[in-house]
Amino acid sequence: MIRTISDDLVIVLAGEAGQGIQSIESILAQLFKMSGYNFFSASEFMSRVRGGANSTEIRVSSKRVAGFLDRIDILIPLHKESIPHLKKRITPATIVLGEKDKINHEGMIDIPFTKIATEIGNAVFSNTVAAGFICGLLKIDEKICENYILEYFSKKNEEIRSNNLEAIKRGYTAGKGLSGIDIKIEKYDDAKTDLLLSGSDAISLGALAGGCDYVCGYPMSPSTSVLEKMASYSKKFGIIVEQVEDEIGVVNMALGAWYAGARALVTTSGGGFALMCEGISLCGMIESPLVLHLAQRPGPATGLPTRTEQGDLDMVLHAGHGDFPRIILAPGTLAEGFALTQKAFNLSAKHQIPVFILTDQFFVDSKYNTPVFAAMGLKVEKHIVKTEKDYKRFSLTENGISPRGIPGYGSGNVCADSDEHDEGGHITEDLDLRTRMVDKRLKKFAAIRPDIIPPKLVGNDHYKTLVVCWGSTFNTVTEAVETLGEKDIAVLHFSWIFPLPENTGEYLKKAANIIVVENNSSAPFARLIKLATGYAIEHKVLKYNGLPFSVEEVKKEIQKFI
Amino acid sequence: MENIFDFENKIDIAWCPGCGNYSIRKALLAALKELDLAKEKVVLISGIGQAAKMPHYINTSFFNGLHGRGLPPATAIKACNPELTVIAVGGDGDMYGEGGNHLLHATRRNPDITLFVHDNMVYGLTKGQAAPTSRPGMETPVQVFGVFEKPLNPIALAISLDVTFVARVFCGDVEQTKEVMKKAILHKGFALVDIFQPCVSFNKINTFKWFKDNATYLPDGYDPSDRAGAFKKSLEEEPFPLGIIYKSDHRTTFEENFEVYKRDKSPLYKREVDMKKVEAEIRAKI
Numbered sequence: 001m002i003r004t005i006s007d008d009l010v011i012v013l014a015g016e017a018g019q020g021i022q023s024i025e026s027i028l029a030q031l032f033k034m035s036g037y038n039f040f041s042a043s044e045f046m047s048r049v050r051g052g053a054n055s056t057e058i059r060v061s062s063k064r065v066a067g068f069l070d071r072i073d074i075l076i077p078l079h080k081e082s083i084p085h086l087k088k089r090i091t092p093a094t095i096v097l098g099e100k101d102k103i104n105h106e107g108m109i110d111i112p113f114t115k116i117a118t119e120i121g122n123a124v125f126s127n128t129v130a131a132g133f134i135c136g137l138l139k140i141d142e143k144i145c146e147n148y149i150l151e152y153f154s155k156k157n158e159e160i161r162s163n164n165l166e167a168i169k170r171g172y173t174a175g176k177g178l179s180g181i182d183i184k185i186e187k188y189d190d191a192k193t194d195l196l197l198s199g200s201d202a203i204s205l206g207a208l209a210g211g212c213d214y215v216c217g218y219p220m221s222p223s224t225s226v227l228e229k230m231a232s233y234s235k236k237f238g239i240i241v242e243q244v245e246d247e248i249g250v251v252n253m254a255l256g257a258w259y260a261g262a263r264a265l266v267t268t269s270g271g272g273f274a275l276m277c278e279g280i281s282l283c284g285m286i287e288s289p290l291v292l293h294l295a296q297r298p299g300p301a302t303g304l305p306t307r308t309e310q311g312d313l314d315m316v317l318h319a320g321h322g323d324f325p326r327i328i329l330a331p332g333t334l335a336e337g338f339a340l341t342q343k344a345f346n347l348s349a350k351h352q353i354p355v356f357i358l359t360d361q362f363f364v365d366s367k368y369n370t371p372v373f374a375a376m377g378l379k380v381e382k383h384i385v386k387t388e389k390d391y392k393r394f395s396l397t398e399n400g401i402s403p404r405g406i407p408g409y410g411s412g413n414v415c416a417d418s419d420e421h422d423e424g425g426h427i428t429e430d431l432d433l434r435t436r437m438v439d440k441r442l443k444k445f446a447a448i449r450p451d452i453i454p455p456k457l458v459g460n461d462h463y464k465t466l467v468v469c470w471g472s473t474f475n476t477v478t479e480a481v482e483t484l485g486e487k488d489i490a491v492l493h494f495s496w497i498f499p500l501p502e503n504t505g506e507y508l509k510k511a512a513n514i515i516v517v518e519n520n521s522s523a524p525f526a527r528l529i530k531l532a533t534g535y536a537i538e539h540k541v542l543k544y545n546g547l548p549f550s551v552e553e554v555k556k557e558i559q560k561f562i
Numbered sequence: 563m564e565n566i567f568d569f570e571n572k573i574d575i576a577w578c579p580g581c582g583n584y585s586i587r588k589a590l591l592a593a594l595k596e597l598d599l600a601k602e603k604v605v606l607i608s609g610i611g612q613a614a615k616m617p618h619y620i621n622t623s624f625f626n627g628l629h630g631r632g633l634p635p636a637t638a639i640k641a642c643n644p645e646l647t648v649i650a651v652g653g654d655g656d657m658y659g660e661g662g663n664h665l666l667h668a669t670r671r672n673p674d675i676t677l678f679v680h681d682n683m684v685y686g687l688t689k690g691q692a693a694p695t696s697r698p699g700m701e702t703p704v705q706v707f708g709v710f711e712k713p714l715n716p717i718a719l720a721i722s723l724d725v726t727f728v729a730r731v732f733c734g735d736v737e738q739t740k741e742v743m744k745k746a747i748l749h750k751g752f753a754l755v756d757i758f759q760p761c762v763s764f765n766k767i768n769t770f771k772w773f774k775d776n777a778t779y780l781p782d783g784y785d786p787s788d789r790a791g792a793f794k795k796s797l798e799e800e801p802f803p804l805g806i807i808y809k810s811d812h813r814t815t816f817e818e819n820f821e822v823y824k825r826d827k828s829p830l831y832k833r834e835v836d837m838k839k840v841e842a843e844i845r846a847k848i
Contacts, residue, residue: 194848195844205840205843208840209844211834213835214830234821237836237839238822238833240822244634245664248631248664249664249667252627252628252635253634253635256625256635256637256642257638257639257641257830259625260639260641260830260831261643261830261831262831278628279631282628286627372845375840382831406643407602407605408602408829411601411602413622413624415618415623415624416624418628427615
C-alpha cells in the first residue's frame with residue numbers, strides 16, 4: 001500500500017538534548033527553503049542540557065502556513081523515550097522511521113541511520129544521514145543538498161566536510177529508495193526569496209532597525225536568544241551589550257543609558273521581569289523611555305523554564321507601584337515582531353514611557369519563511385532637544401510630554417528624580433504640584449491614542465462568531481478557524497494590547513458569539529477587554545500545560561462553542 | 563569667588579543642622595570648582611538616603627534614582643557618553659546595604675566613575691536603625707539587643723576586589739576631603755572614597771569627637787601602590803587610617819573595552835543607525 005501525503009507534511013524529530021535535533025532542523029530549514037517549499041518549525045524541550053525527551057516539528061507545505069499541528073505524518077525518533085514522550089500525537093497514520101536497535105515501535109520502518117554513519121566513519125554523522133534521508137524522501141535536488149552541506153560545515157576541516165558530504169549522499173539515497181510513501185508538495189517559488197528566521201531573529205532585527213545601541217540583560221530562558229543575537233550584532237552596529245549582575249541592575253542600567261541619550265533594550269522573562277518592577281516604576285516617575293522585551297514562560301516562580309505560556313500579561317499591565325502610562329505590544333507574526341520592535345523605540349522616545357514587547361517561548365523559538373521586512377519604512381526618531389540654561393526636564397505642557405534633554409547636550413541641567421518633583425526635577429512636597437505632575441503623566445494616554453494600532457480582523461466581515469486572540473497564537477488560531485469551514489466566523493487578533501484599541505467594543509458588539517483563545521489559565525486578556533469595554537467573554541479556550549496550542553485543538557475547542 | 567556648581571539663590575537643604583553632609587557638600591563644591599570642570603559635562607548619580615539628596619544641592623545634571631541602585635545607571639551613563647564626568651553619591655545603607663551586589667559588580671567592570679559614600683554608621687533617613695557599617699553593640703529601635711553582626715569593611719572589600727582608587731576621609735577635615743575627592747575624580751577607573759561623617763540626630767556613639775579620636779592619618783612614606791600592604795592597612799580599626807589607602811593604574815576601564823569606541827569616540831547619542839546596513843542584515847536571512 002502506498003501512503004500519499006499531499007500539500008502539507010509534518011515531520012517530527014525527537015530525541016534527547018544533545019543528540020543534534022537542532023542541527024538536523026537547521027539543515028533542513030535551508031534546504032527546503034532553497035528548494036521552494038514553505039517551511040515552519042517549532043521546538044519543545046526540557047530544561048536540561050543533556051538527556052530528557054525533546055522534539056522539533058517541521059512543517060513543509062505548498063501554502064504559507066505557520067500554525068502548530070498535533071498531527072505527525074513522519075516521526076523520526078532518535079531515542080527510545082521519544083515514543084512515549086509523543087504517544088498522544090502518534091496515530092496509526094504516523095509513519096515512524098527509526099532504528100530497530102534503539103527503538104521498539106510496532107510498524108516502524110527500520111532505517112539504520114547510525115549503521116550508515118558508522119560505515120562512513122563515526123556515529124556522529126547520523127544526524128546528517130537523517131537530514132539526507134528526509135531530503136531523499138522529498139526528492140529535493142541532490143546537488144542543492146550536497147552544496148549546502150559543504151557550506152554548513154565550511155568552518156570544519158576537510159575530513160569532517162567530506163564525511164558529512166558522504167553522509168548526506170548515503171542518507172539521500174536511502175530516503176529516495178524508500179517505497180510505500182509518496183510525498184507530493186507543490187513548490188511555492190516565493191519561499192526562495194523570503195526571509196527564513198525565528199521570532200528572536202525578528203525581534204533583534206527590529207531592535208537594530210529601531211536604532212537600538214545599548215542592550216542589557218541577565219540570561220534567562222526563553223529570552224536569552226535575543227541577548228545573544230544583539231551581542232552578535234554589537235561590533236557591526238556599534239551596540240553596547242552588557243550582561244548585568246541581576247535584573248534589578250539591568251533595568252536601572254537601561255534607564256541610565258536612556259538618560260544619557262542611548263536607545264536601550266532590555267530582554268528578560270517573567271521571573272527577571274518581576275525583579276525589575278521597582279525600576280519600571282522609576283521609569284514611570286522620571287518619564288524615561290524604555291523598550292523591554294519579555295519572552296513569557298509558565299510560572300509561578302521558576303515554573304517550566306523552557307516552555308511557553310501567555311501568563312504574564314497582568315504582571316506587565318500592573319508592574320510598578322504608582323500610576324503611570326505604558327504601552328504593551330504582542331506580535332502575532334514574525335513581520336509584526338520586527339515592525340513592532342522597530343516602532344517601539346520611536347514610541348517610547350516620543351511619549352517617554354515604557355514600551356513592553358510580550359512574546360513567549362513558542363514565538364521566539366519558532367521559525368518560518370516570510371516576505372522580506374522593509375527597515376527603511378520607519379526613520380529613527382530620537383526626540384531629544386538641546387538644552388538651554390534654564391531647561392526644565394519636566395516642564396508642564398499641553399499634552400504632558402516635556403521636551404527631553406540629555407546631559408552634555410546644551411547648557412542646561414538635566415535632572416531626573418525618583419521623588420515627586422517640580423518641573424526642574426527637584427524634590428517637592430508641594431501637594432498641588434504633585435496633583436499636576438500626576439495629571440501631566442497620565443495625559444500621555446491621550447497623546448498615545450493616535451499611535452494605537454487597531455486589531456486585525458481575519459475572516460468574514462459579517463461574522464456571527466468572533467474568535468478573539470492576542471500575541472503569538474495568531475497563526476495557529478487563524479489556521480484553525482479557516483479550516484473549520486464555517487461561513488459566519490472571523491478572528492480578531494490584537495498585537496497592540498494596551499492601551500486597548502478604542503474600537504474594540506465595536507467589533508465585539510457586532511458578534512452574536514465571542515470566543516477568546518489564550519495560552520494561559522485565567523484569560524487575563526478577556527479581563528482587560530471587560531475592564532475597557534464592559535464585554536464579558538464567557539467562551540474561553542485556554543491552555544496552560546506549557547505547550548503551545550495546536551491547530552487541531554483550537555478547532556475542536558472552538559467548535560464546542562458554535 | 564563665584565562657583566558655577568553652587569546656586570545663585572539660597573536653596574532649601576533638608577539635612578539636620580550640624581550634619582556632616584554640609585562639610586561634604588562644601589568639599590565637593592570646592593573640588594568641582596578647583597578641577598575647573600565644564601558644568602554641563604558633570605552628572606551626579608544617587609539612590610535614596612540623606613546622602614543621596616546631595617545632587618539636589620549641587621548645580622549640575624543629576625539622576626537621583628532608587629535606593630541602592632545608583633551604580634547601574636552611573637555605569638551606563640558613562641558607557642553611553644564617556645565625555646561626561648560621572649560621580650555617584652550615597653550613604654552606607656544605599657551603597658553597602660541595598661546596593662551591595664551592584665557595588666561588587668561595578669568593581670569588576672571598573673567604569674571610569676567616582677563613588678563617594680557618606681559613612682555615618684547609621685540609617686538617618688529612616689531614623690536611627692543600624693547600617694552595614696554600624697559598630698557592634700550599638701542599640702537601636704530595631705537592633706534592641708545591640709548590633710552583633712560584623713561591620714562591613716568597605717576599604718578591605720574594595721582592595722580585595724582590586725578597585726584601583728580606595729580612600730577614606732573624615733568630613734571634619736574639609737581640606738583633605740576636597741583634595742582626595744579631586745584625585746578620585748581625576749583617577750582613571752572606578753574610585754571609592756568612604757567618607758566618615760557624624761550623624762548628629764541618630765548616632766550618639768560615633769560622634770564628631772569619636773571620629774576624631776578613632777581615625778588617624780596615614781604615616782609619611784606610606785606606599786599606596788602596594789596592594790598587599792594596603793590590604794593589611796585596611797584591616798586596621800580604631801584608629802581607622804585616613805587617606806588614599808590604595809591606588810594603581812594597571813586596569814583598563816569598562817568603556818575602554820567596548821568595540822563601540824575603538825574607532826569612533828563620539829557618545830552614542832550623536833550617532834545615526836545605518837539603515838542600509840540594517841537592510842543588508844535583514845537580507846542575510848534570505
